[in-house]
Amino acid sequence: MEQFGGSINDAVVLEIADAIVSNGMKDAGYTFINIDDAWEGVRDDNGVLQPNKKFPDMKAPADYVHSKGLKLGIYSSPGLRTCGGYPGSYGHEQLDAKTWANWGIDYLKYDWCSAAEIYKDADLQAIYQRMGDALLASGRSIVYSLCEYGTGRVQLWGADVGGNLWRTTGDTRDEWDSMEANGFSQNDLAPAAGPGHWNDPDMLEVGNGKMTDDEYKTQMSLWSLFASPLLAGNDVRSMLQSTKEILLNRSVIAIDQDPLAKQGTRLYQEGDKDVWAKPLDDGGLAVGIFNRGGTAMQIALNQRDLGLRYLPVATDLWTHKSIKFDQGRYIARVPPHGVLLLRLAVKK
Numbered sequence: 001m002e003q004f005g006g007s008i009n010d011a012v013v014l015e016i017a018d019a020i021v022s023n024g025m026k027d028a029g030y031t032f033i034n035i036d037d038a039w040e041g042v043r044d045d046n047g048v049l050q051p052n053k054k055f056p057d058m059k060a061p062a063d064y065v066h067s068k069g070l071k072l073g074i075y076s077s078p079g080l081r082t083c084g085g086y087p088g089s090y091g092h093e094q095l096d097a098k099t100w101a102n103w104g105i106d107y108l109k110y111d112w113c114s115a116a117e118i119y120k121d122a123d124l125q126a127i128y129q130r131m132g133d134a135l136l137a138s139g140r141s142i143v144y145s146l147c148e149y150g151t152g153r154v155q156l157w158g159a160d161v162g163g164n165l166w167r168t169t170g171d172t173r174d175e176w177d178s179m180e181a182n183g184f185s186q187n188d189l190a191p192a193a194g195p196g197h198w199n200d201p202d203m204l205e206v207g208n209g210k211m212t213d214d215e216y217k218t219q220m221s222l223w224s225l226f227a228s229p230l231l232a233g234n235d236v237r238s239m240l241q242s243t244k245e246i247l248l249n250r251s252v253i254a255i256d257q258d259p260l261a262k263q264g265t266r267l268y269q270e271g272d273k274d275v276w277a278k279p280l281d282d283g284g285l286a287v288g289i290f291n292r293g294g295t296a297m298q299i300a301l302n303q304r305d306l307g308l309r310y311l312p313v314a315t316d317l318w319t320h321k322s323i324k325f326d327q328g329r330y331i332a333r334v335p336p337h338g339v340l341l342l343r344l345a346v347k348k
Helices: 002-007 010-022 059-067 093-103 113-117 121-136 151-156 176-183 187-192 213-225 241-247 250-256
Strands: 032-034 040-043 049-051 071-076 107-111 143-147 165-167 198-200 265-270 273-279 285-291 297-302 312-316 321-323 329-334 339-346
Touching (some): 010 032, 032 107, 049 093, 059 071, 059 093, 107 121, 121 143, 121 151, 176 213, 187 198, 187 265, 213 250, 213 285, 273 297, 297 339
Parallel strands (some): 165 198
Antiparallel strands (some): 040 049, 265 273, 312 339
């Protein structure tokens, strides 16, 4: 819950749970509520980390979230302190993992932060393995999110330490330049993605207000083509209709959640035109045609560029309209910083 920063508390968690159920997000597949930093208090005489006064009893919000058919995530660091200066898990990995399991936690974001003051980048794999082992021994299935900003070629070992997702970039901000730089840099990481383990270029900024809806559609489309986690970073209790239409687009979410779990790759780039494709479990193809420029562009998509022998049956996933290739070509106007996202089924 990026939007709340240090103001997060148990009441907000309960309100978020209610909102996710009532606004359709749960039905669309959003099932985790992740508390980021600022929940931590002090360790008791036995070394058990207690939540601070904003969370008098962490098991209570976990139970409430579970009662709604949702799951609860939490945050820590391998260092002495978290990014916000709260106690980290250094020297208490097994104890913390067991504590979280007892509370009913379902997800851990493990943020490098101050660990860089203790360890070297060469230590990354061993340190994340330590918490991975602790989670496995906790007695509870807990999704493990490695937050190391893409350092240390994490894509090569993230799954080996028990990671389910690993950050491949620094923080993605609610700005076009930030999202563009992080999002369009993922091509070489595609081989690392697969069922149960995914590249994570950070949270969605959709609805936070500093980008246009077309730019938010670009982020949602990219992340879905990557099979990356869709972690909403906005306040889901009060969303504009346009934000709901982006975050709750079932057709786009289906591309992200496709069972094949393959990450899409870049087909080609010509100036501001950037074309990516992702193979799908049913033998089809998802294709994203992006206009990275600041003015609208007529973009032509050619059948031969997609490597297709037969004309595809295609659907525009943002307009929900069928489209037709004319003599092997489809031409569309794509707005500045916008996207044309298609699902193609080859009809022989």
